[in-house]
Amino acid sequence: MTAGEANAYRPIRFLLDGKLMSVAPDDPTRTVLQYLREDLVRTGTKEGCAEGDCGACTVVVGELHDATVRCRAINSCIQFLPTLDGKALFTVESLKRPDGSLHPVQQAMVDAHASQCGFCTPGFVMSLFALYQETQAPTRTEINDALAGNLCRCTGYRPIVDAAEAMFRATPARESLSELRAKLQSLAGQPALAFASTDRTYCAPTTLDELAAARLAHPEARILAGGTDVGLWVTKQHRDLPALIYVGNVAAMKRIARTATHLEIGAGASLTDAAAAIVGVYPEFAELLRRFASPPIRNAGTLGGNIANGSPIGDSMPPLIALGTSVLLRKGATTREIALEDLYLAYQKTALAAGEFVAGMRIPLPAADSVFRTYKISKRFDQDIAAVCAAFRVTLRKGTIADARVAFGGVAATPRRATQCEAALTGAKWNDATLHAAMAALDRDYAPIDDMRASAAYRKLVSRNLLQRFYVESTTPDVATSVVEMTP
DSSP: OOHHHHTTSOOEEEEETTEEEEEOOOOTTOBHHHIIIIISOOTTSOOSSSSSSSOTTEEEEEEEETTEEEEEEEETTSSBGGGGTTSEEEOGGGGSOTTSOOOHHHHHHHHTTOOSSOSSHHHHHHHHHHHHHHOSSOOHHHHHHHTTTOOOSSSOSHHHHHHHHHGGGSSSOOOOOHHHHHHHHHHTTSOOEEEEOSSOEEEEOSSHHHHHHHHHHOTTSEEESSOTTHHHHHHTTOOOOOEEEEOTTOGGGGOEEEOSSEEEEETTSBHHHHHHHHHHHOGGGHHHHHTSSOHHHHHHOBHHHHHHHOOTTOSSHHHHHHTTOEEEEEETTEEEEEEGGGGEEETTEESOOTTOEEEEEEEEOOOTTEEEEEEEEOSSSSSOOOSEEEEEEEEEETTEEEEEEEEEESSSSSOEEOHHHHHHHTTSBSSHHHHHHHHHHHHHHOOOOOOSSOOHHHHHHHHHHHHHHHHHHHHOHHHHHHHHHHOO
16 A cells, blocks of 8 residues: 555544544554544543553543443553544543533542542543443442552552442433444444555454455554554554554454354454353353453453464463364465464464464363363462463363363463373373372473563472362362352
8 A cells, every 4th residue: 555545545533422533544553542632632541651551541442232332441552543443432521411510430439539649530430431331230349350450559449449339329320322323333334444654554454354365465564453562562662563454343353152162262352252251161261361461451452462472471372272272374265273382383483474364263162071270370460460370171081181281371482281291191090199290290391480570490389389279179179169159
């Protein structure tokens, strides 16, 4: 696409406070936060960390979902402006009522004395606004989870939680989104967004075939999904991204379906949606997915992006590998399927060929005689990178391990299976002797490093202990049941 051709392409169109916004495309890596503060002077949205951790920049995005509009909080500091195309945006300024009164969320914050310095307050308000729109009567756990992506140094959080509980008791009813839905439906028929300048290109295909063609024609382009990693390349590393292919408008990439044998998840499905589907099949996955980043990150980020990134500390890969997940890779009209563990060749290096992209994942459904667990060890419960992420699945037949799959993240250059540990388990009785033999074999599987998250010795000890925990949970029914019930 040349700069001259770009003149024929349409502007970025989205709704702000229900009004149509039309923005001339320019730099595709300009963030929503920059646009709000610098162009619209909507300075209620703050920049704190510029990496999606503090929540000061939180806004809410509305999208068509079935017969309604789904509102979700995202981090505007790492969300690129063109990705708003066809969506609705709400900022803290959007909540003011026509008569000047406060929204129930804002009034509850005032009444609960939930703001002190005020810097983080707009972000909290927007996270609560998303909760207000999407939930009728949240539990304390749901409130805590909704606020997990927002940091505050002043209040101690208690009055903010009080406000979250009080906002549903306000007299004003939740506003109808029927008018907004109609406006979003009118935007849904617009042509795919694509533009170019002298040194920037951006395209957002709407079908899988268009995506495959664009990727094949521009193998050098960066695939953009949720931007939760790519956004940091711009805001923190100041990397130049001259060509982007955005996959967020391809409906087929968001497909989630359950067949007779597998759970199939499109690579463009958000982490929030993918997590709900996975936990519906594997409830043992719940705690890890609850601790997977924060709600705004999960709302924007995708499971396919996490997998394609190839990070050795990605939370999703070890459990998915242990479950025998395969990935669908597409190049042009050709699709191939490989085991997830075979996707990773070396640190940050994958088996993806030029012009190829991750199209989806296939997760086998649970077998009646298999036991599965996954664990994450990190310094904080919320929003922390794992020092060790472990996953175990064994198939037991009359007390003998017919099959074993063990995978770890954070202890090697790639997420990978512990093959020597698996060999020590397979064909053996599931007892103390086998456990200790497998623990000894596990020491030979990995040579972890010392870094800021943990020492090599700590990682080795924790890996052994997690295997022992799995043994206890899988052989002691009362313990196993209580652990599953404790997961949210």
